[in-house]
Amino acid sequence: MxxxxxxxxxxxxxxxxxxxxxxxxxxxxxxxxxxxxxxxxxxxxxxxxxxxxxxxxxxxxxxxxxxxxxxxxxxxxxxxxxxxxxxxxxxxxxxxxxxxxxxxxxxxxxxxxxxxxxxxxxxxxxxxxxxxxxxxxxxxxxxxxxxxxxxxxxxxxxxxxxxxxxxxxxxxxxxxxxxxxxxxxxxxxxxxPARHPVATTAPGGLHTALTDRAYMLFVGLSLLLAVLSTQTSTILPLAITGDGLRPSVYGSVVAYAALLIVVGQLFVPRLIGRWRKGTALAVANVLLGLGFAAVSLADGVLGYLAAATIWTAGSMIAAPPNAAVIAELSPEALRGRYQSVFYLTFPAAGFIAPAAGGVSLSYLGDWHWVVCGGLGLLAAAGHLLIQPARERRVATELKAERFTVPVAG
The missing domain is CATH 1.20.1250.20 (MFS general substrate transporter like domains)
Known part of the structure; x- marks a missing residue:
């Protein structure tokens, strides 16, 4: 303990x-x-x-x-x-x-x-x-x-x-x-932090974050994760009632997922402590994808609870490295702006998930959830691909900070 x-x-x-x-x-x-x-x-x-x-x-x-x-x-x-x-x-x-x-x-x-x-x-x-x-x-x-x-x-x-x-x-x-x-x-x-002379002369504003290639690649992959996660509050209720189950079943599934997070989230750091951040995010997206893909096989309460167990595990694993990557890619003087660009993924996902998901569910039926599984695998592959370049950038910036001499007065 x-x-x-x-x-x-x-x-x-x-x-x-x-x-x-x-x-x-x-x-x-x-x-x-x-x-x-x-x-x-x-x-x-x-x-x-x-x-x-x-x-x-x-x-x-x-x-x-x-x-x-x-x-x-x-x-x-x-x-x-x-x-x-x-x-x-x-x-x-x-x-x-x-x-x-x-x-x-x-x-x-x-x-x-x-x-x-x-x-x-x-x-x-x-x-x-x-x-x-x-x-x-x-x-x-x-x-x-x-x-x-x-x-x-x-x-x-x-x-x-x-x-x-x-x-x-x-x-x-x-x-x-x-x-x-x-x-x-x-x-x-x-x-x-007090602004260093280097920070005050560097380009600032939201433009810096929006034109930061490494950061925007990460934000784009985060948007895929957000679109997957938003399925639970937009498309999942339609799937559950479409299977002839009561709306209370949806409430039970959501409550069960929340309970899993409250009980299990505190144990996640020890589980992933030695993992590289991109690897952890790849595993998280695979689990999210598999969890939502499993919805295509669910037709009863137990099936939906099993699927929720898988995608919730992915959500729990994603949270710590997701935030840590944003922190290490954000310039000290622009941390708030970089955070705000990332936070835009949530309202964007709130629009994309119901708009595209509703059409997909109507025309594809259960195959919609298979498509969601494919998006999870795509996001996982993306995190593994961008991980080396991102780590090199972070290492270079840390090295530069060590050799930066503060200007007096």
């Missing part, structure tokens, strides 16, 4: 744990997005198409928030960005409690999307700032664990509070967000 604690939790900086706690509290309290469509149809009596447009406004705000959060994290700093996002979210949530005109609710939903997405790049950039390179894989593994634990708790709370009062739901969410903001204000100092 002592060895497990040392290899999984021990040795991480104290500031990291304040950031980790803030993310966990924020995720547990951040359940408005989970029931926004239900609030609009059940409480505000909107039609499903109109409710879909309002929820879409939240998604558009999320894209803008990711980019804005990355830019502000580099320009203003991690702490000011986190404080703006959390205090801003409190104000928007309080506004939703009293808002009645539908256009106003749509505007507030878009602003909430901005505020909910802004902290992501800043949180991760701050973790990279304060965590030694050798410990980042463990740090991001624990972050992924906290994210899924918070999502599991948030799902339960959202369902319970929605049955009592949506106003109470917004108020509780605002309270959790306020607690996170106060924790950051009290315990989290600015972590952005």
């Amino acid at each position: 002592r060895n497990w604690y040392r290899s999984t939790i021990g040795g991480l900086p104290g500031l990291y744990w304040y950031l980790w706690t803030g993310m966990l509290i924020n995720r547990i309290g951040g359940f408005v997005a989970l029931v926004l469509s239900l609030y609009l149809t059940a409480d505000r009596h909107l039609t499903i198409p109109v409710a879909g447009l309002v929820v879409g406004a939240y998604g558009v705000g999320g894209v803008a928030g990711v980019l804005l959060g990355g830019v502000l994290a580099d320009r203003w700093g991690r702490r000011p960005t986190l404080l703006l996002a959390h205090f801003g979210a409190v104000v928007v949530l309080c506004g939703l409690i009293f808002a009645r005109p539908i256009p106003l609710i749509a505007v507030l939903a878009a602003l909430l999307g901005v505020m909910h997405s802004m902290p992501g790049p800043a949180f991760v950039a701050a973790i990279v700032d304060v965590t030694p390179a050798g410990d980042r894989s463990r740090a991001f593994n624990l972050q992924f664990w906290a994210f899924n634990l918070g999502m599991a708790v948030a799902s339960v709370l959202a369902g319970a509070l929605a049955e009592v009062s949506f106003a109470l739901l917004f108020a509780v969410d605002a309270s959790g967000t306020l607690v996170t903001a106060l924790l950051i204000l009290w315990k989290v100092h600015e972590t952005r």
Whole structure:
């Protein structure tokens, strides 16, 4: 047990744990997005198409928030960005409690999307700032664990509070967000590294990240992984009900996958600790592909649970090296921007997975899941191919840093 604690939790900086706690509290309290469509149809009596447009406004705000959060994290700093996002979210949530005109609710939903997405790049950039390179894989593994634990708790709370009062739901969410903001204000100092003269003269902005060939190759492969992972929330429910199973079966499969992550994620660092990052990502994508390919054979609860076991194992293995690779490819002065470019894979996957997946499932049937398996194998091969060049780049940059002499005064 002592060895497990040392290899999984021990040795991480104290500031990291304040950031980790803030993310966990924020995720547990951040359940408005989970029931926004239900609030609009059940409480505000909107039609499903109109409710879909309002929820879409939240998604558009999320894209803008990711980019804005990355830019502000580099320009203003991690702490000011986190404080703006959390205090801003409190104000928007309080506004939703009293808002009645539908256009106003749509505007507030878009602003909430901005505020909910802004902290992501800043949180991760701050973790990279304060965590030694050798410990980042463990740090991001624990972050992924906290994210899924918070999502599991948030799902339960959202369902319970929605049955009592949506106003109470917004108020509780605002309270959790306020607690996170106060924790950051009290315990989290600015972590952005002081800019060296080299960094200030180098090209910056999102353009640098978007034209970084090695990084964008990695982001492209990450998009394939995100498209696969998003199958669980977009196409999988259609497959399960299409097999004549009740919607509650889908809920059970998702809950089972979340439970696997909560129980097993803390053991992942010891499992993959000696693996090269690209190798770990290749294995993760193979498992994701095999898991979703197995859905083509599933026609009952046990079949879907077995498939979920395989793809969830892939998700757990992918989390630590995924974040660590982003950290080592991101220039110190542009960490927030690089994080924001990576975070765009999630809304992109949120569009691609249902749009392409719906057509694929309609025309291909169970062969859709075989195609998903092929995408997993393709992504795995890609990670193995780009791994040597990426490792050479990282080694070259580390060597250059060692011989960089700081300029005085």
